[in-house]
Amino acid sequence: MHNMSIHNRGCQSPRQPNVRQRMHAYEKIRTEMLQRISQQVWPAGSSLPHEEQLAEEFGVARGTVRRAMEQLVDQGLLERKRKAGTKVAARNAHSSTLTIPVVRREVTDSGAEYGYSLLSARKGGRPLDRSGYFAGAPLLHICCLHLSDGRPYQLEDRLINLAVVPEAEVQDFSEISPNEWLLQKVPYSSVCTTLKAEAADAKQSRHLQIAQHSPVFVIERQTRLDKQQVTLVRMSHPAAGFSIITQTNWIDIPDPE
Amino acid sequence: MHNMSIHNRGCQSPRQPNVRQRMHAYEKIRTEMLQRISQQVWPAGSSLPHEEQLAEEFGVARGTVRRAMEQLVDQGLLERKRKAGTKVAARNAHSSTLTIPVVRREVTDSGAEYGYSLLSARKGGRPLDRSGYFAGAPLLHICCLHLSDGRPYQLEDRLINLAVVPEAEVQDFSEISPNEWLLQKVPYSSVCTTLKAEAADAKQSRHLQIAQHSPVFVIERQTRLDKQQVTLVRMSHPAAGFSIITQTNWIDIPDPE
DNA sequence: AAGTGGTCTAGACCACCGC
DNA sequence: CGGTGGTCTAGACCACTTG
CATH class of the missing domain: 3.40.1410.10 (Chorismate lyase-like)
Structure with a gap:
């Protein structure tokens, strides 16, 4: 799910065919948020609900929804400011992880x-x-x-x-x-x-x-x-x-x- | 030859000169662990103490030491396995984040x-x-x-x-x-x-x-x-x-x- | 089987900053 | 000022995997 170079550095989710892997709460939430961004349910520039609201919606603790959001912030998809809240970032760059092996x-x-x-x-x-x-x-x-x-x-x-x-x-x-x-x-x-x-x-x-x-x-x-x-x-x-x-x-x- | 895209990773804190910024516990711990790896107090391949031991040593909760370690794992410096514990990774690649702006x-x-x-x-x-x-x-x-x-x-x-x-x-x-x-x-x-x-x-x-x-x-x-x-x-x-x-x-x- | 990391919670308190 | 995200805790439980 993260960026990887083709050469090595295995993605950490090796999927077995026909085996539905257990998805953790924070992964489900992150995926759901990603979909809402991609499908413009939350268009670029718009504000997201507060952590507490999302926690209630998804039925988890605040810390869990935070964890999902942190990863989206790292990917540059969300921007957060203390009093202003969380917004979908306007993209102005493509980022990826470059791996140069031995x-x-x-x-x-x-x-x-x-x-x-x-x-x-x-x-x-x-x-x-x-x-x-x-x-x-x-x-x-x-x-x-x-x-x-x-x-x-x-x-x-x-x-x-x-x-x-x-x-x-x-x-x-x-x-x-x-x-x-x-x-x-x-x-x-x-x-x-x-x-x-x-x-x-x-x-x-x-x-x-x-x-x-x-x-x-x-x-x-x-x-x-x-x-x-x-x-x-x-x-x-x-x-x-x-x-x-x-x-x-x-x-x-x-x-x- | 001025054209370039620069990105850094691992040091996301922009520092003001002459302003000692408050360092959070997890940042201090991450930096300390980084030093121990760099200075080979924990050489490549060696095992680290358990989370609980480190938490006690640094005087913080387990979750805080976990947070520091997670970032080191993301950087490829540590490897963790459930029963085996945490080891300093043998480096076999250089990774960095590539950002190509508009x-x-x-x-x-x-x-x-x-x-x-x-x-x-x-x-x-x-x-x-x-x-x-x-x-x-x-x-x-x-x-x-x-x-x-x-x-x-x-x-x-x-x-x-x-x-x-x-x-x-x-x-x-x-x-x-x-x-x-x-x-x-x-x-x-x-x-x-x-x-x-x-x-x-x-x-x-x-x-x-x-x-x-x-x-x-x-x-x-x-x-x-x-x-x-x-x-x-x-x-x-x-x-x-x-x-x-x-x-x-x-x-x-x-x-x- | 036991020990390790991994997830999640419920809540406290802090710090920043827009209103 | 007050509301938001940011940090931290103490503890419970889970799941993997190795000895």
Whole structure:
């Protein structure tokens, strides 16, 4: 019922066919409210009854109707203010949850065979194309390639802050990718992700085996712990055959009886 | 390169500088637990104390500690099972919330002046490059261009199902874009968004004023209401100067005193 | 079977903010 | 000021699932 990426991250309601799952009160209420919004019984901008009124209507405690409403607020469908009450929000954006899994999983989940190859690892790299990020910290610069069924899938170009992650210096990245190693080993408190399209430069075209200037899909990610940069990575995919898909279902699909 | 959509998650409290905001019990507890996870007091894979134990430790009711934990579960940092207890999740993905606002807002929020121009609107278009979607429903096919400070910003290529949205047939789209009109007028129950990079075709290069085959960032979106397709849209941006940014802050930044 | 998380209640009190 | 949503409690009962 929540937003999910297609790749993994199972929706928490795995439905058994022919099994009517018990629906909790707050789920029933949330679904009912969702329907009233969709069918414009409560049109955009209109006010809803108070919590107490709804609690009485649905025959539950106030806390239960609150729980249903909270989720709708999180989805951006309702707006609440203390004295003003609850209104149906005017939509001015599409929101969904983006999930970018470990590359290996991404590949294997698609049914392909995963391959990995370390291209280079050396100390003392400079921040890729920006400056000031790592404030003179000792850096490890790693380049590696992820393969799907033997074909280049993703080029990973990464800087690791050895002041924060000293273990990285002695870690052997010829078998495990820094992508996977870091995600599991190193904690972080803040992540900034950038998605963009670019024309392939020489390095990208060579390793991804595509024509120069052909489009690549780039995911850049900065990871911080407290106020220190942990790592900065650029992941480039050949545009052909790569996309990110997110799906959002506001309303649960009822089982065909 | 100013265009972007930003969204953060996990730190929904806008802080006033120099104003120590009252922190609720569940916020304090959530922050404390976040710190223990970040600092590996509770390392990945380890088990946490039971709810009752934590409630006692923090001096609150069980429901309050539950509320804090629920948010951490939503963020994918904790995993809970009934008899097994609560464990720190092994991270195998980066999640964040992606927000794609109405184009006009996206442009004006970046400080630029918004412009709009309708290119074509005609009945009876066919599904863009796929088939079977609209099942023979009457369609309206609209092309339009969004401008930022007079420069082409986004090409919008859209099909609208007139069986679901009959008002669209008589709506004048020369002043308001279908993007904006639909989002505010028409309810939907399910959205599927695809992000990808492509090489510009003739139409894209002409309207976006970029060289053919140069990279474009494409956002495709299918919107359904119940089981009917409402609209299918392809939004193409010149890759240079367009990106999508998401930021996730697990831990609130404490105010400098 | 027992222990854990999950739901729900009934009520108290608080804090914000529109009237 | 008063009404609304927001927080918190203490406790009951349920349902899952693992040891």
